[in-house]
Amino acid sequence: MKMLAVYPFSNQENRIQPLFKFLHKELPGLFSEVLFINEMSHDQSLHVINLEIERLTVPSRIMESPNRSSSFSAAIEYANSRDFEFVTFIHEGWEDTIVEIINIIKSFEYKNYDLVIGVRSTRDYSFGAFFDFTTKMIYSLMSKKKCYEVKCDSINILKVSSLNHIKLSSLIKLNSNFFLIVLYSFLKNKKEILYTDLDNGLNSSSYVKLNTKRFLNSIKCLFTYKTYEIQD
Numbered sequence: 001m002k003m004l005a006v007y008p009f010s011n012q013e014n015r016i017q018p019l020f021k022f023l024h025k026e027l028p029g030l031f032s033e034v035l036f037i038n039e040m041s042h043d044q045s046l047h048v049i050n051l052e053i054e055r056l057t058v059p060s061r062i063m064e065s066p067n068r069s070s071s072f073s074a075a076i077e078y079a080n081s082r083d084f085e086f087v088t089f090i091h092e093g094w095e096d097t098i099v100e101i102i103n104i105i106k107s108f109e110y111k112n113y114d115l116v117i118g119v120r121s122t123r124d125y126s127f128g129a130f131f132d133f134t135t136k137m138i139y140s141l142m143s144k145k146k147c148y149e150v151k152c153d154s155i156n157i158l159k160v161s162s163l164n165h166i167k168l169s170s171l172i173k174l175n176s177n178f179f180l181i182v183l184y185s186f187l188k189n190k191k192e193i194l195y196t197d198l199d200n201g202l203n204s205s206s207y208v209k210l211n212t213k214r215f216l217n218s219i220k221c222l223f224t225y226k227t228y229e230i231q232d
Contacts (some may be wrong), residue, residue: 005031007072010039034060070177078206093154114162114191128211143187152179180221
């Protein structure tokens with residue numbers, strides 16, 4: 001299976017070197033190529049990437065992007081143009097689920113699914129946990145299929161061909177988290193989704209401000225995406 005690893009980053013200089021420790025160890029047998037996407041970083045992230053990338057043993061390249069939705073679209077177009085069958089997106093919360101995801105890749109379990117989601121569950125009782133729970137319930141009700149994760153901000157494996165029913169050219173107009181749109185579309189269209197361990201307990205709830213923003217963005221994605229579907 002030909003798989004592309006994509007790492008979009010924005011001001012993540014402290015997380016890059018720990019990630020490369022995993023990449024140097026696991027990369028040769030897992031991925032055919034690595035795509036790094038710089039999202040307007042103004043710290044030393046790009047400098048650190050350039051230092052580390054020279055040591056990689058597989059082909060790699062760096063792209064520029066203004067935001068995460070543009071990164072997602074650019075990565076899918078890149079994968080399509082080079083006949084990659086799967087794309088692994090590595091987001092900022094990769095530390096919580098990387099061991100599970102690597103095991104899923106090594107066992108080829110991902111081949112049976114359109115989307116693998118690294119779930120970052122929390123046992124905390126907070127506003128953040130409440131927002132997550134509420135958003136999952138809304139997704140489940142609208143898609144009529146159980147949803148276990150809406151953040152989609154750790155590691156995800158996506159089958160490229162399963163995106164054929166989604167018009168990226170229209171959705172790129174939305175400055176939103178593309179994985180929220182993909183997740184809703186996949187649930188609605190009854191695609192095969194694999195969620196990782198739901199009780200890993202590794203993710204603590206973040207600030208109320210951040211979770212409120214995530215919650216509102218999730219709702220916006222759902223209803224705006226439905227509008228785009230009708231217009232198309």
